[in-house]
Amino acid sequence: MTRTPLDGTGKDGRDLGSRLRDAVPLVVEPPGAESRGQTVREDTSGERGLVRRLAWELRPYWLRILGLLLLSMLATPLALLTPVPLKIVIDGVLGSHPAPPVLRSILPAESDAVLLTAAALFFVAVALLTQLLDLATTVLRTFVGERLLLDLRTRLFRHVQRLSVSYHDLRGTTDSTYRIQYDATATQQIAVDTIPSFVTAALTLGAMLYVTAKIDGQLALVALAISPVLLLASWTYRRRLRKQSRQVKKLESGAMSVVQEALSAVRVVQAFGREEHEEQRFVRRFHEGMWARIRYTLASSRYALTVGLTTAAGTAAVLYLGARNVQSGSMTVGDLVLVMTYLSQLYAPLKTMSKKAGSLQNHLASAERAFALLDEEPDVKEHLWARLLPRARAGIVFQDVSFAYDSERPVLQDVSFRVKPGTRVGVAGATGAGKTTLVSLLNRFYDPTEGRILLDGIDLREYRLADLRNQFAIVLQEPLLFSTSIAENIAYARPDASREEIVAAARAAGAHDFISALPDGYDTLVGERGTRLSGGERQRVSLARAFLKDAPVLILDEPTSSVDVNTEAAIMEAMYRLMEGRTTFMIAHRLSTLEACDELIEINQGRVTRMSEGLRTGV
């Protein structure tokens, strides 16, 4: 029987459909389009844009970051004081120069022994303060950093959970996992490590330069002469390091997906004896990642070498000139030691800044990836003015619905039918005909590319997404359970359900007997994805879940295809009970499985090829 267009799906219906499509932009991208979009977004965000975004993201924590900065800044005066005892000893005790006036004013006497003791105590005091400051900074940094990381990870996880199914179809789960687990840490690093280190280093640098210039202006100038070289080096390496680090992350997340895929399908791998093959795939992917990491490390080592050699040249020049000055009597040996110590402390912040500039590129590449995930928009959107839907009567109309996962190959074409509330509809058709796709449009896992679907006379896209999805209970071919107890799995749809309600649902699904026979009963842990239960047991638990949800629309996607005949009979019996009073879509390959249904629809290659009369007239 070929399909005839239904009443009300003519020109007007299509126009309305087009208008709606204009109002709600549908994003059904070709394969790879999203990843292309992703790459474009990551590439074109630009450094300034990225830094602005970072500042925006760090806004809520500014007070805590400021506290951290202030604490870190205290390191500067302490660093300045560190070499002073050395100068006192060399010039005042070993040499014959007088002690600094400040010291003289507070010391009881000016003997060598008193001066030496004062210098030693001074040294211990500075060291103690430095250690205490270190401790306080570490504690605050850890608290701020961990808080920030948890918040960002939570936002990423919340967002990724709400992204459309098509996003996950296309990118797989590992890439998102990598971004949440690893890339998110970059923002923490930048906020609590890079920024405070930069600011403290810059301040220390300024102070050291000032003090060195006070002792000998010429030496300060010589010391500073190397900064343009350092700036040039960090500018040159900046782009290269970010590009390479971006590539490392991409390859690493790709390699991780091999591990995840192989381990989640470990039964298949072992059954087919393909461990060797999977290992080779793993080695190949990680090999690429290894070379990318080596290239990145070599580039950052070359950069570190440039920084190291430049500062060494600066130190040598100052040492040479300083020694000449001591020989000519224009400065003391103590001053030279002080200048050389300051110089190493002056170059330390310069080195820190250069090193941080390198690792900043790595962090920025990660932050870029984390933000790109946050910016990803769900294909299936919800209107701001979306309607509430407490409980649907569950009359469903498909109006000229077409759908394609990618623009090249339509999966559903011009599907139109009407279902009265409470009707049991059997959906039949060969493998790959588009049956699962058809029901996936009902709870908006995807939106139609053309046409529209009405629930109680209103387009699905007008309802609040959560309300809409609340109207459906789904029992899949492969029941998916979580690694928790049976009771929690049944209560997944209604976490507030009482134990009595859970047991009642299990009884209705014919699951109570086998659950009670288990040593821990309803508290039995089912293992990852429910692997510790048999296929039939898992299916009954998922049926119990559907009973408990008590939704007005029921979707049964070949729920008995992987169980034996006896189990099938028992499950079917429970299923008939579940169908009572609900609009039901039951998918099966064979029409005979669908005998209990009121209406039948057959799909072939995405088109309706047979349909019972009731679906033409419908609601």
Ligand SMILES: Nc1ncnc2c1ncn2[C@@H]1O[C@H](COP(=O)(O)OP(=O)(O)OP(=O)(O)O)[C@@H](O)[C@H]1O
């Ligand atoms: N996520 C997806 N991305 C791209 N194409 C898909 C996706 N899911 C299904 N398809 C394609 O859409 C077509 C219809 O698939 P669908 O799962 O709806 O068929 P089905 O009738 O339910 O098949 P079966 O009876 O084997 O479960 C198939 O050709 C399939 O390759």
